[in-house]
Amino acid sequence: xxxxxxxxxxxxxxxxxxxxxxxxxxxxxxxxxxxxxxxxxxxxxxxxxxxxxxxxxxxxxxxxxxxxxxxxxxxxxxxxxxxxxxxxxxxxxxxxxxxxxxxxxxxxxxxxxxxxxxxxxxxxxxxxxxxxxxxxxxxxxxxxxxxxxxxxxxxxxxxxxxxxxxxxxxxxxxxxxxxxxxxxxxxxxxxxxxxxxxxxxxxxxxxxxxxxxxxxxxxxxxxxxxxxxxxxxxxxxxxxxxxxxxxxxxxxxxxxxxxxxxxxxxxxxxxxxxxxxxxxxxxxxxxxxxxxxxxxxxxxxxxxxxxxxxxxxxxxxxxxxxxxxx
Amino acid sequence: xxxxxxxxxxxxxxxxxxxxxxxxxxxxxxxxxxxxxxxxxxxxxxxxxxxxxxxxxxxxxxxxxxxxxxxxxxxxxxxxxxxxxxxxxxxxxxxxxxxxxxxxxxxxxxxxxxxxxxxxxxxxxxxxxxxxxxxxxxxxxxxxxxxxxxxxxxxxxxxxxxxxxxxxxxxxxxxxxxxxxxxxxxxxxxxxxxxxxxxxxxxxxxxxxxxxxxxxxxxxxxxxxxxxxxxxxxxxxxxxxxxxxxxxxxxxxxxxxxxxxxxxxxxxxxxxxxxxxxxxxxxxxxxxxxxxxxxxxx
Numbered sequence: 001x002x003x004x005x006x007x008x009x010x011x012x013x014x015x016x017x018x019x020x021x022x023x024x025x026x027x028x029x030x031x032x033x034x035x036x037x038x039x040x041x042x043x044x045x046x047x048x049x050x051x052x053x054x055x056x057x058x059x060x061x062x063x064x065x066x067x068x069x070x071x072x073x074x075x076x077x078x079x080x081x082x083x084x085x086x087x088x089x090x091x092x093x094x095x096x097x098x099x100x101x102x103x104x105x106x107x108x109x110x111x112x113x114x115x116x117x118x119x120x121x122x123x124x125x126x127x128x129x130x131x132x133x134x135x136x137x138x139x140x141x142x143x144x145x146x147x148x149x150x151x152x153x154x155x156x157x158x159x160x161x162x163x164x165x166x167x168x169x170x171x172x173x174x175x176x177x178x179x180x181x182x183x184x185x186x187x188x189x190x191x192x193x194x195x196x197x198x199x200x201x202x203x204x205x206x207x208x209x210x211x212x213x214x215x216x217x218x219x220x221x222x223x224x225x226x227x228x229x230x231x232x233x234x235x236x237x238x239x240x241x242x243x244x245x246x247x248x249x250x251x252x253x254x255x256x257x258x259x260x261x262x263x264x265x266x267x268x269x270x271x272x273x274x275x276x277x278x279x280x281x282x283x284x285x286x287x288x289x290x291x292x293x294x295x296x297x298x299x300x301x302x303x304x305x306x307x308x309x310x311x312x313x314x315x316x317x318x319x320x321x322x323x324x325x326x
Numbered sequence: 327x328x329x330x331x332x333x334x335x336x337x338x339x340x341x342x343x344x345x346x347x348x349x350x351x352x353x354x355x356x357x358x359x360x361x362x363x364x365x366x367x368x369x370x371x372x373x374x375x376x377x378x379x380x381x382x383x384x385x386x387x388x389x390x391x392x393x394x395x396x397x398x399x400x401x402x403x404x405x406x407x408x409x410x411x412x413x414x415x416x417x418x419x420x421x422x423x424x425x426x427x428x429x430x431x432x433x434x435x436x437x438x439x440x441x442x443x444x445x446x447x448x449x450x451x452x453x454x455x456x457x458x459x460x461x462x463x464x465x466x467x468x469x470x471x472x473x474x475x476x477x478x479x480x481x482x483x484x485x486x487x488x489x490x491x492x493x494x495x496x497x498x499x500x501x502x503x504x505x506x507x508x509x510x511x512x513x514x515x516x517x518x519x520x521x522x523x524x525x526x527x528x529x530x531x532x533x534x535x536x537x538x539x540x541x542x543x544x545x546x547x548x549x550x551x552x553x554x555x556x557x558x559x560x561x562x563x564x565x566x567x568x569x570x571x572x573x574x575x576x577x578x579x580x581x582x583x584x585x586x587x588x589x590x591x592x593x594x595x596x597x598x599x600x601x602x603x604x605x606x607x608x609x610x611x612x613x614x615x616x617x618x619x620x621x622x623x624x
C-alpha cells in the first residue's frame with residue numbers, strides 16, 4: 001500500500017461509505033442505547049457479568065490496537081491489566097482513595113510500564129516482543145504472590161469504595177464500565193483519522209517511506225506499545241472495580257493468552273461491537289462452561305486456529321496448484 | 327561469606343547449572359530449528375512436550391497402561407510426531423503469508439493440547455523418573471549423580487546427531503539453504519514443505535527429550551512443563567533465536583545464571599529474572615550474546 005493510498009483510504013472510505021455510514025452509526029447508537037437502558041429490565045448476575053464483559057472488552061481493544069497499529073502479538077497484556085487492577089486496590093488500601101484518583105494513576109503506570117517493556121525490543125521484529133510478553137505473562141503470578149505486603153498474596157485485595165456515592169454498586173459498576181468503553185471506542189475511531197494514527201499505520205505498512213518523513217519504526221513500535229499498555233491498564237482498573245476484588249487467580253499465564261483469543265475472535269477490529277464480541281467471548285464462555293472447565297482452553301484454541309486460518313488463508317486454492325506444480 | 331565457602335558453593339552451583347542448562351538448550355534447539363526454517367515461533371512447543379511426558383507417564387505408570395518405560399517413550403515419540411505433523415498441516419496454508427498469524431495459530435494448538443492434557447490426565451501432580459541405575463560419586467567439591475551423566479550423555483548424543491544431520495546429509499543442506507534464502511530454494515525446486523516438516527518433527531522430538539529429562543528434577547503437572555519452556559525460550563533469545571550453537575550455549579548460560587540467582591538472590595522470582603534476562607539481551611545483544619563470537623552461520 002502506498003502512503004498516499006493510506007491517507008486516501010480513510011478519505012475514500014469515508015465518502016464511499018457515506019450512504020452506509022448513517023446505518024452503521026445508527027445501529028451503534030441503538031446498541032449503546034439498548035445497553036444503557038438494560039438495567040431497567042435486568043439485574044443482578046447479568047449486570048455483573050456484563051460489566052465484566054465491558055472491562056474485558058477494553059482489554060481486548062488494547063490487544064487489538066497493538067495488532068492493528070503495531071503488527072505485534074502480545075500474550076502478556078494480562079500484566080498491564082493486573083497493574084491497573086492492583087493500582088486501584090492498593091491506592092484504596094493504603095491511601096483510602098477511590099477510583100477517581102487511582103484510574104488516572106493506573107493509566108499512567110500502564111504507559112510507563114509499557115514503555116519500559118517495549119523499549120529493549122524496539123529495533124527487532126515482532127516475534128521477539130511476543131517471546132518477551134510470554135515471559136511477562138509467566139512472571140506476573142510470582143510477582144503478585146511475591147510482593148505479598150502490597151498485593152495481599154494469594155488472597156488478593158478487596159475494592160470497596162464507590163466512585164459516585166449514593167448509587168447502587170451494581171449500577172455504578174455497569175455504567176462506569178459502559179461509559180469508559182464507549183469513550184475509548186470513540187477515541188480509537190478518532191485516533192484512526194488523526195495524524196498520529198496515520199503515522200503509526202504508515203510506519204507499519206511502509207517503514208522506509210515513514211522513515212523518510214521522520215517517523216522511525218522503533219519510535220512507532222514503542223509508542224504504540226505504550227498506548228496499548230495504558231489502555232490495558234485502564235481495562236484492568238475497570239476489571240478490579242467491576243469485580244470488587246483482585247487476586248492472582250484472575251491473572252494466570254492463560255489470562256494473557258485469553259485476551260489475545262478475544263482479540264482474534266473479534267478480528268482485531270477496534271469498533272464497539274467487535275470489542276463487545278471479544279469481551280463477551282472471554283468473559284461469558286468460562287462462566288457458562290464452568291462445569292466443563294478443561295474444555296475452555298480447547299474451545300479457545302480451536303477458535304484461535306479457525307479464525308486465524310479463515311482470516312489469513314484467503315483464497316485456499318492458491319495453496320493447491322503450488323503443490324501440483326511441483 | 328568466606329572465600330573458601332564461596333568456592334565450596336559455587337562449584338556445585340555451576341555444575342548443576344550446566345546440567346539443567348543442557349536441557350534448556352535442547353528445548354531451545356527445537357524452537358530455533360522451527361524458527362529458522364519456517365519463521366514461526368512455536369508457542370505450542372512446551373504444551374506438546376508436556377503432552378509427550380504425560381503420555382510416557384500414562385503408559386508406563388499404569389494409569390492408562392503399564393508398558394515398559396522404553397515402549398512408552400516410543401509411543402510418546404510417535405504421538406508427539408503425529409501432533410507436530412498435524413499442527414504444521416494446520417498452519418501450512420498461512421505459513422508463507424504471515425509469520426504473526428502462524429505464530430498465533432501455534433498458540434491455538436498449544437491451548438488445545440493444554441486442555442487435552444488436563445482432560446485426560448487431570449490437574450494432578452505426578453512423578454516421572456528416569457529408569458537409570460542410581461549412583462553418585464564426588465569429584466572434588468562437586469557431587470555427580472547418574473542422572474547428571476544421563477543428561478550429559480543424551481545432550482551430547484543429540485547435539486552430535488543434529489550436527490551430523492545438518493552438516494553432512496542432503497536434508498541438512500536443504501535445511502541450511504531454506505533458513506538462508508527460502509525464495510532461492512523454491513526457485514531451485516526445493517520442496518520447502520518437507521524441510522519445514524523435518525524441522526517441526528525435530529522440534530517435537532527435542533522438546534519431548536528435554537521434558538522427559540527435566541521432569542525427574544521437579545514433578546510433572548499440566549503447567550510445569552509449559553512454563554519450563556520459558557527457560558528454553560530465554561535460551562533461544564540469549565543465543566539469538568536463529569543460531570543453533572547459540573541456543574545450546576544460551577541454554578547453559580541460562581542454566582548457570584538461574585542457579586546463581588536462585589541461590590544468592592531469591593528462588594521465588596525465577597520467571598521475573600528470566601524476563602529481565604530477555605529484556606537485557608534484546609536491548610544490548612539483539613542478535614544474541616554469541617553474535618560476534620561465532621557469526622551467523624547455522
